[in-house]
Amino acid sequence: MAALSMAAGGSDVKNGVDPASKTITISIEQEPPNLDGSLTADTISGFVLGHVMEGLLRLDQNNQLAPGVAEKWEIGETEATFWLRKDARWNDGKPVTAHDFVFAWRRTVDPASASEYANIMSPIRNADEINTGKMPVSSLGVEAIGDRILKVHFVKPVPYFAQLTAFNVFFPIREDFFKSTNGRYASGAETLAYNGPFKITKWVHGAHLTMQKNEQYWGRDRIKINTIDIPYFTTDPSARINLFRDGKIALTPVAQENLEEAQMLGWNIKSFRDGGVFYVEFNHREGRIGGNKNFRKAIQYALSSSVEVNKVIKVPGYLPGKSLFPVWLDGVDDKLRKEYPAPEYTPDTAKAREYLELAKKDLGLKTIPPIMLLSGDTPLSNRIAEYYQDTLKRQLGLDVRIDSQIFKQRLAKMLAGEFDIVMTGWGPDYADPLTFGDLFMTGNVNNRGHYSNPAYDRQLKIAQNSNNPAERMAAFGAIQKIVFDEAVILPEYERALLYAVDPEMKGVVRRVFGADPDYSYVTIAED
Amino acid sequence: MWNYALKRLIQGLITVWFIATATFLAMHAVPGDPLSGAKAMTPEIQQNLEKKYGLDKPIGQQYLIYMKNLAQGDLGISFTQKNREVNDIIREHFPVSATLGIMAVVFAALGGSLFGALTALYRNKWPDNVIMLAVILGISVPSFVFAAFSQLAIVKLNGLLGVSLLPVAGWGTISHMLLPSLVLGLGTMAYLTRLMRSSMLEILSSDYIRTANAKGLPATRIFARHEMPNAILPVVTVLGPAIAAITTGGFVVELVFAIPGLGRYFVQAVQQLDYTVIMGTTVFFGAFLVLMVIVVDLLYGFIDPRVRVS
Numbered sequence: 001m002a003a004l005s006m007a008a009g010g011s012d013v014k015n016g017v018d019p020a021s022k023t024i025t026i027s028i029e030q031e032p033p034n035l036d037g038s039l040t041a042d043t044i045s046g047f048v049l050g051h052v053m054e055g056l057l058r059l060d061q062n063n064q065l066a067p068g069v070a071e072k073w074e075i076g077e078t079e080a081t082f083w084l085r086k087d088a089r090w091n092d093g094k095p096v097t098a099h100d101f102v103f104a105w106r107r108t109v110d111p112a113s114a115s116e117y118a119n120i121m122s123p124i125r126n127a128d129e130i131n132t133g134k135m136p137v138s139s140l141g142v143e144a145i146g147d148r149i150l151k152v153h154f155v156k157p158v159p160y161f162a163q164l165t166a167f168n169v170f171f172p173i174r175e176d177f178f179k180s181t182n183g184r185y186a187s188g189a190e191t192l193a194y195n196g197p198f199k200i201t202k203w204v205h206g207a208h209l210t211m212q213k214n215e216q217y218w219g220r221d222r223i224k225i226n227t228i229d230i231p232y233f234t235t236d237p238s239a240r241i242n243l244f245r246d247g248k249i250a251l252t253p254v255a256q257e258n259l260e261e262a263q264m265l266g267w268n269i270k271s272f273r274d275g276g277v278f279y280v281e282f283n284h285r286e287g288r289i290g291g292n293k294n295f296r297k298a299i300q301y302a303l304s305s306s307v308e309v310n311k312v313i314k315v316p317g318y319l320p321g322k323s324l325f326p327v328w329l330d331g332v333d334d335k336l337r338k339e340y341p342a343p344e345y346t347p348d349t350a351k352a353r354e355y356l357e358l359a360k361k362d363l364g365l366k367t368i369p370p371i372m373l374l375s376g377d378t379p380l381s382n383r384i385a386e387y388y389q390d391t392l393k394r395q396l397g398l399d400v401r402i403d404s405q406i407f408k409q410r411l412a413k414m415l416a417g418e419f420d421i422v423m424t425g426w427g428p429d430y431a432d433p434l435t436f437g438d439l440f441m442t443g444n445v446n447n448r449g450h451y452s453n454p455a456y457d458r459q460l461k462i463a464q465n466s467n468n469p470a471e472r473m474a475a476f477g478a479i480q481k482i483v484f485d486e487a488v489i490l491p492e493y494e495r496a497l498l499y500a501v502d503p504e505m506k507g508v509v510r511r512v513f514g515a516d517p518d519y520s521y522v523t524i525a526e527d
Numbered sequence: 528m529w530n531y532a533l534k535r536l537i538q539g540l541i542t543v544w545f546i547a548t549a550t551f552l553a554m555h556a557v558p559g560d561p562l563s564g565a566k567a568m569t570p571e572i573q574q575n576l577e578k579k580y581g582l583d584k585p586i587g588q589q590y591l592i593y594m595k596n597l598a599q600g601d602l603g604i605s606f607t608q609k610n611r612e613v614n615d616i617i618r619e620h621f622p623v624s625a626t627l628g629i630m631a632v633v634f635a636a637l638g639g640s641l642f643g644a645l646t647a648l649y650r651n652k653w654p655d656n657v658i659m660l661a662v663i664l665g666i667s668v669p670s671f672v673f674a675a676f677s678q679l680a681i682v683k684l685n686g687l688l689g690v691s692l693l694p695v696a697g698w699g700t701i702s703h704m705l706l707p708s709l710v711l712g713l714g715t716m717a718y719l720t721r722l723m724r725s726s727m728l729e730i731l732s733s734d735y736i737r738t739a740n741a742k743g744l745p746a747t748r749i750f751a752r753h754e755m756p757n758a759i760l761p762v763v764t765v766l767g768p769a770i771a772a773i774t775t776g777g778f779v780v781e782l783v784f785a786i787p788g789l790g791r792y793f794v795q796a797v798q799q800l801d802y803t804v805i806m807g808t809t810v811f812f813g814a815f816l817v818l819m820v821i822v823v824d825l826l827y828g829f830i831d832p833r834v835r836v837s
Contacts, residue, residue, distance in 0.1 A: 027785065030795075034609040041564060114575035116568055132571045187610040205611065205619050207698055207787035231697050234785035238675050239696050243785075246682045246695045408559035408800050415560075415567070427565070445567035 016243075016250040017504040019524045022225045024250045024505055026519070027232035027240050031206045035186040037171040038108040041116040043516070049168045050515020051211055051228065053196040056082050056101070056150070056165040061509050061521045065162055069096050069172065069195065070150070077157045077467045082165075084148040087218040090174060091194040098144035100172035106130075106137045108169055117169045120429060123158040157467035160432035166514055167430070197223045197520045206233060224523045250502040251517065256315045256380075259498065267500040271317030274497055275512030277326050277436065278425035280388075280490040284451045285417050289368065294359035296487035299421070301345075301352035302395045303388065309493050312387045313380065317498065321491025324440075324483045325476060328512065329433050332469045336433055340477030343484040349395045356396050370399040374419035377404050381423060384492070388421075414448040422448070423492070431513065433476040437463055440488050449489075456482050532825060539817040546813035547597060547806065551590055554805050561606050561800040580606065580802075593806065602807035607799050613807035616792055621811070623698065624781070624788035628774030630704055631712030632766065635773075638716040640762055643723020644755065647731060658720065665717025673710045674783040681706065696785040707784045711777055715769050719762055727758040760827070767823030771816040 016025050032048045034040040040049065058068035070082040088096040108115045109130045121127040125141025141153030152161075164170055173185075174193050181191040189203040197217050202210035211228040213220065232243060237255045244252035245265070254262050254269060262269055280299075282290030289295050305320040319327065323342035331339040360368065371392070375385040382404060389400040400421075405413060414422055426446070428435040438444055441460050442452040456479060463475040483489060499517075501508060504525045509518040562568075562576050577583040581592065596603060602613035642662075646655040681693050694703050730736060731754065739749045778790040789808060796804035 031608065033607050036610065039609065041566075111571075111575045112579075114572070114579040116564065116566075116572060116576070118572055118575075119569050128571075131575070184610070204787070205615075206791075207623075231699075232785040233787065234696065234782055236782045236785075239678065239783050239785055242678050242682045242695050246685055246691075248695060248697075406798060408561075408563060408798070409557075411563050411565075412559040415563075429566075445569055448567075 016247050017502045017524055019504070019526065021227065022524060023227040023229055024225060024519060024522060024524070025229045025231065025248060026251055027234060027243060027249050028209075028230055029235045030233055032209070035192060037168040037186075038104055038173065039113060039115045039117075040168060046168055047515050047517075048200070048209070048211070049171065049196075050518060051196060051198045051520055052192070052194045052200055052214070053168065053171045054088075054217075055167065055170050055172070056084075057162055058166050059511060059514055059518075061507065063509070063511055063513075065166065068166065070165075073162065075158075075161050078154055080152040080154070080161055082150040082152075084150065085218060086148070088195060089216040089218065090177070091199045091214050091216050093216055094174070095147065096172055096174075096195050097147040098150040099147065100174045101150050101170075102140075102142050102144050103175040103178070104171060104173035105142050106140050107173065109140055110137045115169070120164065120167075120169055123154050123156055123161070125153040125155050156465055159467055159469070159472065160430045160434070163431050163513070168514075198228060207231070223520060225519070228519050244500060244502075247502075250505045251508060252500050254498040254500050256313075256498075259315070262500055268503050269498055269500050271315075271496045271498050272510040273317060273319070273326075273328070273494055273512075274427070274510075274516075275326060275328060276425050276427040276495050277321060277324065278423070278492045278495060279321060279324070280492060281422050281424050281449045282451075282487075282489070283417055283419050283421070284449045288417070288420060289359075289363070289371065290420055290449065292359050292362055293486060294355045294362055295368075298352045298355035298359055298396060299392070300487040300490055301348045301355060302392060303490060304347040305490075305492055307347075308384060308387060312383055313493065315496060315498065317496025319494040319496075321493045323480050323491055324436050324489065325433050325480055326428075326436070326494050329436075330431070331473045336473060336476060339473060340480060343481060345484075352396060356398075368398055370401050371420045372403055372418070373400050374403045374405065374410060374413055374422040376410060376423065377406050384423060417448070417450065424448070425492075425495070428512065433473070434463055437476050437479050440483070451488050453482065453486065453488075456488075528828075532821075535821045535824065539814075539821055542817050543810065543814045547594070547810045548590075550806060550809045551593060554800075554802060555586055557800065559800050561802050597806075597810065602810075603803035605796075605804050606801040607796075607804070608801075613803050616804065617789060617807060617811050620787055620789040620792060623786060624774050624777055624790055627704060627708055627711060627777055627780070627786065627788060628770060630708035631773050631777075632715065632770050633712075634708060635712035635716035635719055635769070636762065636766060638712075639719025640723050640755075640759055642716075642720045643762075644727050644750075644758065646720065646724045647727030647758075648750075650728065659724075662717040662720050665713050666721075669779075670710055670714060671779040671783065673713055674707075674780050677706055677710055678783060696783070698784075698786045703784075703786075707777075707780050707786060711773060711780045715773060719765070719769075722761050722765065723758060726761045727754065730754050730758045764823060764827060767819035767826075768816065771812070771819045774815070775812045 028044055030044060032045040033042050034045050035049060037049050037053060040046065054068045056068055056070040056073065057065050060066040069084055069088040071085040072083040074081045084096065084098055090096060105121065107113050109118050109121050109127045111131055111133050118131045126135050126139045129135040130137050130140055143151050145151055172195065177193040178185050184191050186192050189200040192200060194214055197214060197219065198211040199214040200209065201212045202208060209230040213223050213226050217223070232249065234240065237253065237258065240249065240252045241258050243249045282296055284291045305322065309318045309320045323337065325336055327335060327337050329336045360366070373385055373388060375381045385402045385404065389402060392398040392400050403419065413419060414424065426436060426439060438460055440447050440451045440456060442457050459475045459478045463472045466472050506523050506525060507521045509521055510516055511518055562573065581589060605611050605613055605616060608616065642658050646658050649655045678695055681695055685691050693706055697703050736749065736753060739753055775790060775793065777788055778794045781788040781790045792804055793808040793812065796808060
């Protein structure tokens, strides 16, 4: 046994944080599915890319926009200009130029690349036409003026454009390097060119990924660690907890069922809200009971998001849902939710029953038929679904049938409209209320309940086409009120994630957007 | 003998074709869209993607294209790991599963035949009772419970000793393999122990053993020459399918110990409706199982001349 443990090289128990080599060791859930920034759409790839690449702008340790490859920028109503820094370099020492951005962005909208995020570029001139094959890729409204100026032309104002440029779809890709990989770009450590704080030096598929400091990175002086080592790929929560307990990794997510044990072990537990909003969505389709406003109001007054969060979910950091718009979104001068507070109401069984009677009258029904509640298959969704089932039975005498489905099947059923009520949610694509606000627009592909209301659409149009912050935020305020008055959806909660950190590692940044967790600002405490 | 082998191989090919066809049809019949994510795509983007993956063609045509590529050994590109060929996924991850599986089977076979023989020889005495109790545990407790418990035990042990006796998870050195293969092999070992026990009991009461005893042969010789080789036959029979089952069924153990085996891809592909990986891994594992059964049948004839088919 002793000989074997020597073979494993394990003599000290702790190496999740190694001050000597300035290395941190972590685990990820799975192999990054796709490190081609123009095409990728998942968070694990986004995590790795955020460490090894950099866009025109980046998010700093306070989640504020900061200069990235661009040292200066101007964003107007019809166009934006970015001035690139002289010392931005790829890991082989060649400069990062405006052409690298033009090449990458054209690839994203090229129908042949079939990028899932192509529509995030639609404010750029001709992007939609190119993506539907009506115009050549060269007609995209982005041009390089020399090597160091990038000009972008818009078809409509994009107040949040600066933020988008920090997102992986807008990262640069160098044409000559891309071509040298013969269609295998980003398939391994050697077939990616890096311009970010780190570079991948080892990538054994499905097993081991190592990132090391990129000495060519212009901001290398602020990077205080040399290596981020990822030798564990697993989705198993208890495996990660055990690895952390054994000192092998520097950070682990903590699930609710492990919380008590983790607190007992004296772990440094933190909570982080990931920016997503979860809600109950009604099926507004013709012939579905969710199309009746009185029915929806009845459910609204019967359920309580604070009971759900405090009695059912019981994870510190969760916020009871009050609005379609989460608390962190910025308004004109303050947070949007400060400037336009969410409508206050208290759950009220008597009121709920009144609404239900009205609904029965509207629909000409003596009793409401069983309600199909579509939910996910995680232990948490099951608990919440049972809370709904129980509450609606007790307060309104409604029969709720829970239809618990795995992810893809739930999506298919949502798309096909095979539900009365569905438990779902939305994670933002960018830091503007619009990413939530356009969800229930008539015809939005993510509007799975097929809600349609001209008043809602009118407000949305204002928000989409204006560049005036006051006007836009007023429109979002109006949308927030419509969502409550019409009970379009019922907000459930804003999610929080718990995690434990090795106390020797300081400065991990959690982000709603981009690489999360971000280890590029980490310092290792000196013993 | 060669004719027999050839005949079995052809039968095997037909079986694999059948597996491929049935999987293809079942997979397309499952509700859900392989390209869908949490965020819906615009119809245009969806169309571009369907075109890229050939999903815009009628299903009959998709089947023919798939079978043609399969015959050429091309399993396509994964839907979720967008830059990896399924061939590469199998090539890189199957050896890991196989190593783990073979270690588990070796462990299971050695332990199973030894403990099985012991329980039969000491029938109804304490070694029999103790081992059979362990066997019942081994059969009824699922491997993820063993996996989680043994991992936690190692964490506590490492903490207690202050050194890393065994790694908690990961892959690379032989010390990484010990615990997972033990856990993975436990169920099979328990099953083989039972099989060996009943087989041994039957042998013990047979005429030729009585003859051997009457001749005055030493007990060790009877055990080694007459009892073991005869009793072990049923164990060998199930060994082939057991190798295949263990190698393909290591999903949970691979997950808990963060082992980069193929079992994870096999299961995750089904959850994510990754068509090409579902097809690739199912056909591959199916072919592997069929091959193992054939090998064992041939081996069987080798060990016991009586069953050799002319």
